[in-house]
Amino acid sequence: MPEFCGIELDHPVINASGTYDAIAARRIFGDALLADFPFSAFVSKTITPEPRAGNAPRRIWETPAGMINSIGLPNKGLDGFLAEDLPQLAQLPVPLIVSVMATNREEFSRLVREVGERDEVAALELNVSCPNVHSGLIVGEQPTETEALLEALRPLTEKPLIVKLTPNVANPEAVAVAAEEGGADAVSLINTLKASAIDPATGEPAIAAGHGGLSGPAVRPIALQQLRAVRAAVELPLVGMGGIASGADALEFLASGAAVVAVGTESFRDPRAGARIANDLETAVSRSPSRVEALHLE
Amino acid sequence: MPEFCGIELDHPVINASGTYDAIAARRIFGDALLADFPFSAFVSKTITPEPRAGNAPRRIWETPAGMINSIGLPNKGLDGFLAEDLPQLAQLPVPLIVSVMATNREEFSRLVREVGERDEVAALELNVSCPNVHSGLIVGEQPTETEALLEALRPLTEKPLIVKLTPNVANPEAVAVAAEEGGADAVSLINTLKASAIDPATGEPAIAAGHGGLSGPAVRPIALQQLRAVRAAVELPLVGMGGIASGADALEFLASGAAVVAVGTESFRDPRAGARIANDLETAVSRSPSRVEALHLE
Amino acid sequence: MSAPFGRRACEVTANVSSGGYRIFSLRDREGPNPAPGQFYMLASEREWGEGGGRPYLPRAISVAEAIPAKDGVRLDFLVEGVGPGTDRLCELEAGERVWVTGPLGNSFSTPREVNPESAGAILIGGGIGIAPMAIWRRYLVERGIPLRVLLGFRNEAHSGGLNELFCAGGSLCPDVRLASEDGHAGHQGYVTDLLATMLAGDDATSAVVYSCGPPAMLEAVRALCAEHDVACELAMESPMACGFGACFGCAVPKPDGGYMRLCVDGPVVRGDAVAEVAHA
């Protein structure tokens, strides 16, 4: 039974934020979703202080071994989330992690305070890939911005704070160290890599927003390297993600020091991918018990 | 007939540094290599002031839609290159671009001076992905280091200087602007993305050096986005590369503002990939002449 | 009825060529009978995302016919090869297996459900969009609901499915009328010409229009129906990565701003619930 930031998990596979809508999935798949929930914790899509409609389509594009997305964080805003979504997410049979994002410290504080005080919420993930409206800098690209944000948010809740790193930097480990020093409880990585494609039919960018983020197996080797670099730099537990599609892939991250892995794009191909991967991991571990110790999977 | 930094090229497809050894290929394929040379210019593997043996194996690893390499720049050093390789490369039927790398300004200057004065050489590519031994900073990750280096090298030769950018930064466009201000004639991108993998047979890093660089179709959407960002920031002609495997892929880069494209990993799969892609491009252009103008391919 | 949770492997039982398209059948032992208008996310078990190549994500395909049998539902699909995913589906061989998630999305409403006053249905399909019209037509016929069917295609090479899905005893079903852009069959011109003529007639205004086809055709149908104040349901397409509400990739603009997810709030959309249908 892995333990993560004091939360007991049934297995080490959770979902990546923004890649599973448990409310829609329950409508479509019925209670079988709950009976057989594929993840050991559920991470919400990122919510923002105010509602957002998301970006104009086209939002997604398939690439070799991956996809580009520019969804634009459609969500009901904090109030809508708390009123409409949270009660439904609370019915899931696993702990709930809520992902939040804002463009200034005051709004981030409001999110952390109001989400953090809800009993239904086990932990918060801070999506810091947005620009700070005061400094103009992308918080997660700057160690100092990240540390300052954490120092401001840390006192506002006793719930674990997970900082989700962007991979679009030269040294993700520097940002992870800043998160640790600011008081984060865990670090998750990677978010998507900046990417674009041209639609051969038009000669124009395939994604309406001009560019988006790359995910899927294509990015796995990059994710794994960033995880290893961050692992060497901080003591915090890590959530590893980026292109995990099988138990063997997940093992690469666990063997590299992740406490937990998250599955994103692969769920689009297989709505039960999380359970399949968790199951493959268990088989791998029972087949070669010598690895159990190394991987802290007992 | 594309023109690049004053060099006339037969078509817009060249090779990526370090992915084609024309001397070995000629030994293996004979004079057919010369009769049917796949690239419109030849870029040498990066040379360094002193000879290098390269890294211990295992050096390469296949990944979804790509590969990781950590070759470690094996080369004969400047003197060995000038004495042994240059005369052979001069027999190629296309202009020669020599890629150089050093860890301090004095050595970089020696490379640029001695290579630049050879008539056989049409242009130099500066591989700036190495750390500066004085500052400890990776030159190509720092706009100021890049600009200072260019300012030092610019007076040493009249040959075009192409700066090859690393993709492992938050803002490649800032480095490109610095290269432009320092007096570069062109920018090429992308080099490989930091990556690693675990060998499932051992549970240890698959690459002996611990990690390497990712190339191949997996990285193409990232390369294209960096090219577009750099295109918006500088006036210089750009060499676009990263995962180009077909004429359609090459068109994405040309449509995004590359003057020339380079083919790397795809040549491993098909030694004549460069010619195939150049040919596909020509067909694409003759089929939809409206694009010719947009792509400046006439 | 909800879809089974997760994807399941279904056997290909047939794959035939039909006027430029292919029709293949799967035996679905686990899923419920789909409702007309619903779709499935499909990916062949082999040669699909192997090592993560393209095709990588599953592809959304409407069910064209569904026949329950002892050993499961036979699902028929009409596909046009337009890229790596549909090309691979076109090549499916009997005996191989396909990953199936679904049935997904909503379905058509009967004319009465849309409009209690309605006298019948007009189905208008274009190109590959005739697929969901086939199962919907059969459903309406079985319930004795009066209907007319208008089908349009560019030319013979894009007339796949016509014989298999809209003919009986070797000739076109009597309720079906054709239009072709090259004039080789039926009215020469757009199928929406036929709809325009029909809506201009008195009797059609109490009908409900159902349509599936290329975006330009859907937009013409939507605009014509709005003009004549006739209710319509459009079976739309948008890029889908997941089909079950997870990716938010399938956004379609709503008339009042904002977006709907077509995989959960569609693919069948009331004409007045959608903004102008984007088309090139």
Next chain:
Amino acid sequence: MSAPFGRRACEVTANVSSGGYRIFSLRDREGPNPAPGQFYMLASEREWGEGGGRPYLPRAISVAEAIPAKDGVRLDFLVEGVGPGTDRLCELEAGERVWVTGPLGNSFSTPREVNPESAGAILIGGGIGIAPMAIWRRYLVERGIPLRVLLGFRNEAHSGGLNELFCAGGSLCPDVRLASEDGHAGHQGYVTDLLATMLAGDDATSAVVYSCGPPAMLEAVRALCAEHDVACELAMESPMACGFGACFGCAVPKPDGGYMRLCVDGPVVRGDAVAEVAHA
């Protein structure tokens, strides 16, 4: 003789199963006759790097036999499925096409070329490494060069190629001796036990040893030959992305430091030109 420039598509003419491995044949209409020890870079035309998935890079495979004919050279390959690339090669069907680059690399030298005093050849192959030994044996036999062949395998499931490549008229060629780790055929134990016994005898010291097999076996052969001062040539393996000197991925350590590219300076390497063969 140089290899044709570029890759070419060759037709698969046969693919048979053989003791846990597969033997498939290609018809090469354009390439020259390969020399024993050479290899080809192979990738099936379909289901290989489609959209860039794995297998993505071509795979190096030694030629096991080459028979010139009117319509081109018939190339035989012995493969063991150990991953996505070799698994795909194992599945090749007659009629489909394979991208071929080669023949590549150097080849074995005759005993006389290695050592003017030499009296004959000892070939020692293990597992899948018996492939190049087959074509080399045939070459030596045709030239009347005295030889003995030692072949080793773990068990019957790893004895592929034995019947097809080292038997004549239904029984093992008389110059061939076997060893198996499980003792089901020949000497129970390592094939290098046979070599050790042979080298301990007087007559063997003037032989040249040729070997191909797993790294641990090659290292044992190298060490034994060094100990007895017998010349040997090892056909080695290393990870190859290109096979024609382009990627520098196939580095093998030299005894005096530094590396050689196995694809151009090998795959056949003199025992004294290579550092200890790395093995787990």
